């Protein structure tokens with residue numbers, strides 16, 4: 326039986342609001358995923374090859390087209406270009422060494438990105454994506470995050486707010502934990518009484534919202550850690566706003582930078598334009614968001630920090646623009662991590 330569009334529209338009008346809501350959800354999934362996939366792959370190809378083709382293996386520019394390969398988009402076979410390097414004879418595609426490499430089910434990957442933006446647990450994501458294992462999803466998550474982690478930020482401009490925040494050291498997910506009493510895992514720690522078992526996360530943010538957030542080491546931040554982390558993004562044109570920790574003061578005076586420091590007792594919170602409220606708010610949002618994971622293994626904490634940074638930059642919104650943006654960003658960077666390298670990684674500072 327052929328149903329005409331006018332009949333469908335009439336039928337829609339008869340739906341109650343709960344049914345309309347379900348229809349709307351269905352249409353979003355059915356229509357947006359398929360329309361965006363082709364565009365996304367096209368854009369990855371254009372941006373990746375913006376300076377012409379280059380071999381991912383030997384960097385030769387002597388490249389020829391070398392047949393097509395098939396990938397699956399929404400259950401349908403889609404042909405994509407394969408290339409061959411005339412110098413080393415290896416073949417590659419636009420997705421070689423990216424997170425999407427060897428992922429034949431692109432529509433599943435798009436659903437996975439949705440789950441990432443929503444911050445769903447692995448278990449919930451497995452249910453929503455369907456036909457996928459917990460292990461594969463764990464691998465996708467960390468492969469995407471380790472790509473996002475490598476994205477470079479620009480230098481800081483003008484006033485830079487810098488502050489540290491602390492997390493408990495955690496070996497969550499590691500089977501044998503010897504000589505270690507069980508305790509609250511990976512939660513947030515208070516600044517008072519910082520020990521060398523607490524993980525220091527340094528966050529620096531300028532007023533254009535250029536943000537750096539990474540583990541600086543165990544225990545209190547040192548001047549050398551600060552310099553190693555963000556020294557190359559700062560110049561003596563910058564004005565630092567920090568808490569009262571002395572490493573900041575020593576650093577600023579050695580580099581000839583102006584600095585405004587604010588004590589954590591909070592009596593004087595601002596001096597005109599100068600304060601650390603943006604970076605403190607960032608910490609607060611970060612800690613609130615990370616709670617949903619019930620503790621994060623310290624060796625993956627930098628991945629989660631990069632993830633949160635991306636979510637902040639898209640304002641935690643899920644729509645076609647932000648989804649495509651995340652898929653493209655996640656696949657412009659080469660990434661040779663495998664399940665084993667991710668799983669067996671050790672935390673080092």
Ligand SMILES: [Zn+2]
Nearest residue numbers: 380383410413
């Ligand atoms: Zn080559």
